[in-house]
Amino acid sequence: MQDETRLNGLTWPERDSSKATTVNPPIYKGSTVIFERYADMLQISQKKYQGITYGTDRLPTQRQFEEALRELEGGHITRAFQSGIAAIQTTLMAFCKSGDHILLCDNAYSPGQHFCKTILKKFNVDCTLIPPNVGADIEQYIQENTVLILLESPGSITFELQDIRAIVAVAKQKNIVTVMDNTWATPLFLKPLALGIDVSIHSVTKYISGYSDVLAGAVTVGEKYSAIFAKFYKIMEIYTPAEECYLSLRGLHSLGPRLRQHEQSALNIAQWLASHRLIDQVLHPALPTHPEHHLWKRDFTGSSGLFSFTFKDDYSEEEMGRFIDALQLFHLGFSWGGYKSLVTAGKIKRTTPCRYENKTIVRLNIGLEAVEDLQKDLDAALSRLP
Numbered sequence: 241m242q243d244e245t246r247l248n249g250l251t252w253p254e255r256d257s258s259k260a261t262t263v264n265p266p267i268y269k270g271s272t273v274i275f276e277r278y279a280d281m282l283q284i285s286q287k288k289y290q291g292i293t294y295g296t297d298r299l300p301t302q303r304q305f306e307e308a309l310r311e312l313e314g315g316h317i318t319r320a321f322q323s324g325i326a327a328i329q330t331t332l333m334a335f336c337k338s339g340d341h342i343l344l345c346d347n348a349y350s351p352g353q354h355f356c357k358t359i360l361k362k363f364n365v366d367c368t369l370i371p372p373n374v375g376a377d378i379e380q381y382i383q384e385n386t387v388l389i390l391l392e393s394p395g396s397i398t399f400e401l402q403d404i405r406a407i408v409a410v411a412k413q414k415n416i417v418t419v420m421d422n423t424w425a426t427p428l429f430l431k432p433l434a435l436g437i438d439v440s441i442h443s444v445t446k447y448i449s450g451y452s453d454v455l456a457g458a459v460t461v462g463e464k465y466s467a468i469f470a471k472f473y474k475i476m477e478i479y480t481p482a483e484e485c486y487l488s489l490r491g492l493h494s495l496g497p498r499l500r501q502h503e504q505s506a507l508n509i510a511q512w513l514a515s516h517r518l519i520d521q522v523l524h525p526a527l528p529t530h531p532e533h534h535l536w537k538r539d540f541t542g543s544s545g546l547f548s549f550t551f552k553d554d555y556s557e558e559e560m561g562r563f564i565d566a567l568q569l570f571h572l573g574f575s576w577g578g579y580k581s582l583v584t585a586g587k588i589k590r591t592t593p594c595r596y597e598n599k600t601i602v603r604l605n606i607g608l609e610a611v612e613d614l615q616k617d618l619d620a621a622l623s624r625l626p
């Protein structure tokens with residue numbers, strides 16, 4: 241079955257002639273769950289009860305969303321979270337203990353790195369930042385106590401890719417858990433678990449929910465580590481709001497056509513920018529000029545709508561403001577993956593050597609507006625620059 245059909249068949253409708261069967265499932269919200277008999281409640285302490293016990297025990301709306309994503313990712317279990325960053329933090333905590341060491345790609349979502357350097361450090365977990373285009377050379381960063389590697393390929397500001405297959409080969413030999421932030425590609429364009437990655441994370445806030453009105457995250461785990469993760473999640477009693485799970489499940493149904501539109505428009509704009517007189521580099525993995533284009537071609541089946549570019553000249557903040565404030569269709573704001581085009585810009589700070597040292601990086605989230613209008617908007621704003 242193709243992914244598109246899978247996205248529409250999933251967990252509902254449940255045919256029941258005594259109730260109205262709507263196309264979409266009802267929203268289950270609640271704290272207390274009513275038991276039918278005292279004997280059922282007694283079974284909980286004997287660990288025999290099969291039903292849902294409480295609001296934090298993953299009510300049906302959450303379970304439906306999780307099951308839909310699990311199937312798409314090809315995982316053993318999926319768990320929902322209240323945000324993408326909560327999904328990252330919980331994953332790191334689930335697999336680390338005091339005295340452990342973890343490796344983080346230097347282009348991974350920076351609040352995740354900050355969590356490691358502050359909170360995990362407080363609990364005596366050490367972390368090393370590694371080059372964002374790492375591959376088999378990851379071996380040199382591995383220590384006796386390394387337990388986890390966090391990847392983000394491509395990183396969602398500078399778009400370097402890691403050699404997933406080479407990293408997985410090394411990690412498997414040493415029993416190190418590999419974790420991929422798969423938010424950029426979504427499970428439609430990259431299947432990390434099929435490439436041997438152990439854990440795939442999403443900021444569901446982005447493409448999966450798709451409308452910039454949801455904050456949610458998800459973690460999908462392959463069989464080997466699923467019991468550890470499921471147990472940790474249960475102990476943490478994480479509650480993901482039912483409305484967010486409902487909207488995320490709804491978003492999944494239209495992910496295919498939305499993503500293909502984002503992909504096509506972003507490619508058009510990226511190619512046009514690449515030949516613009518003011519632009520130096522366009523950081524888009526699907527362009528043959530991208531340094532890791534071969535890895536994208538090998539492992540991915542598509543590209544989404546987020547990419548960056550740099551200028552030939554070094555513009556002042558005031559000049560950058562003239563360009564950005566002139567944009568009419570690109571709004572200035574954080575996050576991405578929604579229908580509205582967005583822009584952010586700035587210089588990045590890295591621990592490892594960076595290709596774009598001291599360069600201003602402009603990041604575009606290409607939305608679902610007509611691509612001709614987006615191009616005209618960018619062209620007009622770029623003409624404000626000297």
Ligand SMILES: Cc1ncc(COP(=O)(O)O)c(C=O)c1O
Nearest residue numbers: 323324325349396423443445575
């Ligand atoms: C790649 C990536 N992962 C994770 C996150 C965190 O997601 P959330 O905003 O849902 O906490 C973001 C947010 O921008 C992101 O870009």
